[in-house]
Structure formats: C-alpha cells, structure tokens
Amino acid sequence: MTTNALPMPVAEALANGAPRNLGALATTATRRGWGAMVERDQERDAWTLILATPSDRRALRYTWRAGKWSASNAHGYRETLAFHRSEAAGTPDAEAAPVKVPAGDAEAATVAEAEAGVMAAGAALDAVKAGRKAEDALAEARKHKDAAEGFRHSAEVAQEAAEAARTWAEAEAEADQAEADAKGAAEAVAECKRAFQRAQRAVTECRKSAEAATGALYETEADRAYELAKDARETAREALGTAEEAAEAAKEAAETARATADDECMKCGEWLCACREIMCAMLARCGSGVARTVDAEAVRIGELIMSDDEEFRAAGQMMLGGDWAEAEETLARAEEGPAEAEARRAAVRTAEAEAAAAAAERPAPDAEPTCEGRTARQWAEVADAHAQRAAEAYELTETAVRYRSNIYDARPVDRLDEAEGKRVREAFARIDRRSRTAYACELSARRDWWDGAEITDPARARDCAERARVLADACEAEARTVAEAFAWAEAEAAAAAELQRAEWSLADAEERYEAARRPNAWIGAQGVDRRIGETNALRLVWIARQALAAVNGSPFVAYPTLTDRGTVKGWNVGYCTVSRYAGTAVRIVDTSTDQYRAEAIAEDKNREHAARVLCERMAGELVIMRALMDDARHENTKVPGGRYRQARAALEAAEELHDRAARERGTGAADRIAPVADKVSALGATVAEYARDRAVWAQRQEAAEAARVESAPVPAETAVEEAPRYRFGRRDAEGRYPVSVDGAPVGHVYRTRRTWWARGLDERQATDHTSRAAAAVRLVGLVDVRAAAEADRARRMRARTVAPVGWRFTTWDAVESGDVVRTPRRCVPVSADGGPLSPETWGAPVTLTGVERLENGSVVARGQEGDAPGWLGMGVLLSTPRYAEVGLLVPDVERPAAAAEAAVERPAEAAAEGCAAAAERPAAAEAAVGRPLSRRAQTGGSRGVRAGHSTRQGAARQAARQGARQASGENGRRRERGPPPPPALGGGCRRFP
Secondary structure: OOOOEEEEOHHHHHHOOOOHHHHHHHHHHHHOOOEEEEEEEOOOOEEEEEEEOOOOOOEEEEEEEOOEEOOOOOOOHHHHHHHHHOOOOOOOOOOOOOOOOOOOOHHHHHHHHHHHHHHHHHHHHHHHHHHHHHHHHHHHHHHHHHHHHHHHHHHHHHHHHHHHOOOHHHHHHHHHHHHHHHHHHHHHHHHHHHHHHHHHHHHHHHHHHHHHOOOHHHHHHHHHHHHHHHHHHHHHHHHHHHHHHHHHHHHHHHHHHHHHHOOOOOOOOOOOOOHHHHHHHHHHHOOOOHHHHHOHHHHHHHHHHOOOOHHHHHHHHHHHHOOHHHHHHHHHHHOOOHHHHHHHHHHHHHHHHHHHHHHHHOOOOOOOOOEOOEOHHHHHHHHHHHHHHHHHHHHHHHHHHHOOOOOOOOOHHHHOOHHHHHHHHHHHHHHHHHHHHHHHHHHHHHEOOOOOOEOOOHHHHHHHHHHHHHHHHHHHHHHHHHHHHHHHHHHHHHHHHHHHHHHHHHHHHHHHHHHHHOHHHHOOOOHHHHHHHHHHHHHHHHHHHHHHHHHOOOOEEEEEEEOOOOOEEEEEEEEEEEEOOOEEEEEEEEEEOOHHHHHHHHHHHHHHHHHHHHHHHHHHHHHHHHHHHOOHHHOOOOOOHHHHHHHHHHHHHHHHHHHHHHOOOOOOHHHHHHHHHHHHHHHHHHHHHHHHHHHHHHHHHHHHHHHHHHHOOOOOOOOOOOOOOEEEOOOOOOOEEEEEEOOEEEEEEEEEOOEEEEEEOOOOOOEEEOOHHHHHHHHHHHHHHHHHHHHHHHHHHHHOOOOOOOEEEEOHHHOOOOOEEEOEEEEEEEEOOEEEEEEEEEOOOEEEEEEEEOOOOOEEEEEEEOOEEHHHHOOEEEEEHHHHHHOEEEEOOOOOHHHHHHHHOOOHHHHHHHHHHHHOOOOOOOOOOOOOOOOOOOOOOOOOOEEOOEOOOOHHHHHHHHHHHHHHHHHHHHHHHOOOOOOOOOOOOOOOO
C-alpha cells in the first residue's frame, strides 16, 4: 500500500464516488467467502479492490483508473466477474484444475474459454430477463381482463336498473353509466391486447437468447425461462379472449339500456307518456274548469311534469308509473322546511363525526409512493401511451414518404422539389430519431437499464413519461408538417394539371379554327355552310379561353357575341368559374360595343379580383387569429403577461393592416396589398406560436390540478343522505339562483338555454352542467373538498407533535451509541402546496451502534434491530436536513413503573413466540424513504446505506452534551434514555418497547 492510498470499506467507497461495477464485483466476491477492502489513490485517481481471506494465501487486487477498469489487470472485467461467480475457482482455498494444453496456446485457450463462458452466461441471463418480461405482461393482461369483467358486470347492473327505472331521468342516467362501462371494457381489451403483444415479443426474445446459451447449466436455465415465457404467453392469450367476451357483453348491455332509455313519447318527450296530463294542465292554466273538476289528478301530474325542477318532474313520472307513495315522499323532501333540513343535517354531521373518529382510530395503511397522484406503474402506462403515439406518427409518415406501387416508380418524397424534399427528409429523420427515443423512455420508465429491476420511484417514471410525451408531441407535429407538405404538393400538382388541360384545349381549338379557315377545308360546300363552320370553330376557341380564364387566376374575360354566319353583334365581359356540372359557368358582368373597351374592363376587373383575393386571404387569417386568441377552452389558463400582450398587439396590428388594405383602390391596388398580406401572415405566425405555447401551459396546469385533486384526502364513507344539502334562494334580477350549503351561502347557479352554470363566491369562471341539481352538487363538492383539505392539514400538523404511546420526540443532538430510537419511515408535506414534513409511519425500534457527523451537516447512523442489522436489513441510515426537522422517537422516561415490571416478568414462552415472529418477518419490507447510496440489490444479506434523514450537529454542542453524559455516569444515561429493554429469555431474541 502506497503512502497516498487510503483504505476504506466498500460501502464508504461507493458513497465517495467509487465505480458501480466495483461494488458489483465486491458483492459477488463477498458472497463467495472473500473479504473486501478498497484503497483510494487520489493523486492517480485510482480505486483498488483487495480481496483476501485468512484461510487463503491468495490476495487479489483489481484497479480502476479514472472510473474505468484498468488495462493493468490480468483479465477483463467480465472474465473476472465470471471467475468469482464460478462454483469452484471463485471460492477461497480453491485450486484451479490443471488443463493440458500446448505451451504456446495456453493463454489463448484460457481467454477463448472465458469469453465463451461469459457469452453463454449473458445469453442465459437475457433469457431469464425476457421470461420475467413475459410474466409481467401476463400480470398486466390479467389485471385488464379483471377490469373488463368488472365493467361487464357494472354494465349489466346498469341495464337492469334502466329496465326497472320509474322515471326517464333515472333510465337516462343508467344508460349513460352502461355506455361508460362499455367504453371502459373496450379500453381494457385494448390494454390487454397490448400486454399480450408484449408477451409475444418477450417470448421471441427469450427464444433467441435460449438458442444462444451453451453449456449444460446455462441451457437448463434458458430452457426453463423459455417454457415459462411460453406458458405466460398462452395464459395472456386466454385472458385476452375472456376480456373480449366481457367487452362484447358490456356493449350489448349498453345497447339494451340505451334502447330502454330512448323509449319515450314522440309527442310530449316524456319517458312515460304524459300528453293527456299536460293537456289537462294547460286547460287549467287557461281558465277552463272542466279539467280541474273532472280529472284533478291529471292536472297535478301535468303541472309537475312541466316544472323546471328535476325533483318535481321525477315525482310526476313516479305518479304516472303508479308509485304515489314515493312520489309524495319526493315532493315532501323537495318542500322541506329550514328547521327540518337543519335537524336532518345535524344527524348527518353526527354520523360523519362518528365515522371520522372511527377512521382516525384505525391505523393508516402504508400506501404505495406516488408522484402527482400516480404510482410508478401508472406513469409507465402513460409513457407507453406516448411511445405508441410516436410510433404511430412514424408509421404514417413512413408510408407517406416511401410508398410506391412498384419498384420502378419514384418515391413520393423524390417527386417534390429540391427544397421541399430536403425539408421532408429532415423532418422524417427527426421523427425516426424521436420515436426511438420515446420507446427508450418507455422502457426506462419500467425497468432499470443497469440490472433490469422494476422501477419503483414514481418521480423517475414521471420524468420518463414527461419526456416521452414531449417526444410524441414533436413526432406528431413533424408528421403534420410532412402531411401538409404532401397536401400542398398534391394541390399544386392538381391545379397545374387542370391549367395544362385548359391550355391544351385552347391550342386544339385554335388549331381547328385555323384548319377551318384554309381554302380547301370546305370542298363542295356552299358559302353559307363554310361561314357556319368557321363560326362554330371560333365559338370553340372562345369557350376554351373561358375555361382557361376560370383556372388561371384571371376569371374576367372579354368575348364576342356571334351570329350563325360569324358576324359580331357585341362584346361581353364575363366572370368565369368552374362548374361542377356544366364545366365552365360564365356570368356576364358588363357589355360593350367596342372590343378594346371590353378588354380594358376585363383587365381592370382582374386586378380588382386579385386585390380582393388578397383581402379575403387576410380576412381568413384574421378569423383564425381571433379564434386562437379567444379559445374558450383556455379561459382559465394562466399565461405570461408579456406573451399575451405580444400576441394581442400582433392581432391588433393585423386588423389595422387589413382595414388599410381594404381601403386600397385603383389599378395598382393588388401590388400595394401584396406586401401587407405577407406582414399579416407573419403576425399570424406569432399568434399561432402563442396558441401552441398556451396549449402546453394549459396541459401542465391541468396535470398540476389533477395531481392536487388526487392527492386531496378522500372523506370516509358516511351515512347516505335522503335529501340534498343545498338549498336554492329566490331568483335575482340577473336570473341567478343563490345556493347555500348547510345554511351558508357558497355561490349561485344560472341557466343559458339548455345549460346550467355553477359559480362559487370566490371563483372567476363558471362550470357547465346538464341540470340545476348537478350544478348545485358541484358547489357542495367544492365545500366538501375544502373542508377535507383543512381537516387533513390539521391532522398532519397534529402528527408533528403527538408521539405514539410509550415514546417521545427528540432530536439527533440528544442521542448517542446505545440508545434505542425509532426513525420516520414515510413523511409527506403538511399541505399540497408544500410546508414542513409530517410523519406518516415510524420504523421499528433500532439500537444505535454509532453516530457520525459529516462535514456537510448530514448524520450517518448505524444500528441493529435485535441480532440483525437495523433499517430493513441495511444497517446504515443517512439523515437529511428536512427529515431532521421531523425528529425521531426515544422511549418515554415517564412510563409507569408497573408497565416496565410487567415487561420484565414476561414468561419465557412469550419471548420464544417473539423470536419466532421476528424470524417469520418478511424480508421484502417496505422500501425506506430516500434513495440508497449503493446501487446493489437491497437484499437481507447486503450491507448497503439507507438515505432519507439528516440533521446538522454543532461540534461545541456535541462536546458539551458528551461531557454532561460522562459526568452523570451509568444511572444518568439510563434515566435519559429510559429503562433498557428486558434481557432475552431462551432464544436470545431482543425485545423493544
């Protein structure tokens, strides 16, 4: 060992930046019985792994320089790793078996054998990983199959409820529910099909890897993985078939429910025909006493059905169906007085309080970690959806760019001009690259690229899904660009072809006219017949000129009016357009007796037409710009003020330019308007860019709002209310109904045509609903969500100060080696907007064996839980400043003495049972908060480092505290930490308070 080499354990080396493959090699060698130590040479930037054991004379040294495997080592990294993984040679006290090879070929044979073994092992490992992928795909297929069956059951229940409904509103609601269930079942089938396809790909990959594996051991493992993968694929196929059957059943149930709900009267529009009752009610309103005296029940039912209140209409439908008791109960509930409503609400609040107290007494389960309301698996599914979007964009673009009917035809991209073709090829290359990157992000959201382990960190999966979304959006944008390029090219080609056909027709007509004028064209014909033939040929020429004018951008043309003998009676100026049925339609706009005047009028009108076309194009761009700026979907989107003012200024400038261009007159108006139209197009590009950015901002805000709503605590199930909690007030002058919830005003509702709107007192925007009751329910939900959020915040603030029974809060400044402590396992912010952390769960009691303060203020603690390393088998805990604010737990020194004595006098049988329970504790416990500093697998036998907690310790304060403890002696330390745990009886199992 040189003077610059610093020895350290492997865990400390990994924490200080040692290469990750050093930890992997040390783990493999340690499991084989070697002892491992690391030397650090900072001057040479070298790490040296030393493997030795007292029972073996060998001492193996492996060096890394600049973070890479050094060439000075005798063998490569993979060969060395395979050596230590072998059954015989990799263990201490093992002697390599002599192999008789020629002296000159000994090294080559050894290298070839090692390389072949490494390749076979790698192929077998790939086969096992592919088998695991197939099993994961099978699990997802089963999950979606179960979801499809659940949707089918729900749709069938909704169908039965729709058939048994007594009102149209109930039948319509059940039909909507059945259709939603059918849609969910179809989506579950699609997801199940994707999982089955992933299983198929995994089976193919496993088969290829199994074929590449050689050797008895590797072939056995690869074949076993292949068989498991095939079984998983077949099971996934069966699950897909079951899901498809469930989706079909759900679809049939939804169609039946919709047919039941649509079975309404074609005259009155009610589910149960109420034509007679409505007629009686109208007669009674008009003053007729016949209906009132003859059939008073019909008048009452008609009045109820014509009411705007949903409850009154439901009561009228119930009366039509014969359920008078339930209808009267509904009317009584609708006309309930304030005192009765307050008494009922008081009973409901009492039931809610009792349910909340019962829920608070139950221990909260350890939920799976989430990020923005989604788990790692859910974020992986989101990434998969975005990757499929990118792949679909690539497939469509590839078809548009490279498709050709035979090998001799040119590809579509080769038919474009040079600049456009180059732009399309570059866009297609970007789509190809981004789609492959999106697929890589989808894989990274599911599995770790290093060891293939499943990703459990939702933040990392969220980042991969977000990157896949951005890449998919870029692929779709590029695909639209390519499609627009081909669309414009096809439109220009079609226009050019039509123009060429018109020119060819004119050339043919002129050639026929010249042929008709030749002297020998009419041999044997009289003079009248000759002039008629020339006149018809001339008419064909003018018809061809009109067809050309309809497509060449100058629709006004001057043409003569001819007699049968070719005499010109006058000149007309016609407006030519392409007709769908008549070929070319000509509308006369002016007449003249002079040819030159008619041609001048046509030229002037063509110039006006060119200016008008430019103005219409600018007007269309202004319509698009106004629609982008006033998009109702983004009314609640928060945008930067500078960008909004820039876009608004661009719109106003474009409007001003359009108004100025519309006032242009004269022969040169088109030439003066052309640069103005280009400026308007540039301003439109500015507004379009703002609209695209606003859509991105809206998507981000919606994601944040959804995460906030999903992270809000869900209130416990309470007693079902018989009447709504909201009450409507009298309609004001603006047509709005005030709404109060539990006696307190919360907002108002109003109606515009067939839509009801709800708006809270502190809200700027209203939400649309299908009925007044639904609008009021939305205000009730707003009150409940705010109350639940406030209650959850109070609960979390209370958890920061209230410790479990038998424990009390303390800080890292008050503990040392030998203390029994409990550290927070999972902490969450007090509110959705942030704030201090609140402990949700606490870890098991751990006896500290060492506390070390680092220079950066962190604290590294070591401890044991009984005879095993503490903190879920890792033995080491890194505490961060945020978790230090939460603190940790120590035994309460003020516990009753009777409880301590009862713990000491516990019989030996109870101690043995405690040992058995500790032995049966599952190894795969809940993951620790934070990220381990080591990338090795966190198994029960590993000695990794657990991160999550830290605090800053002052040196002077630590020295003073240690001096006070040394002065107090043994009794002083015992009083500070509380009574020690009782000794183990029988099995030696450590017990904690």
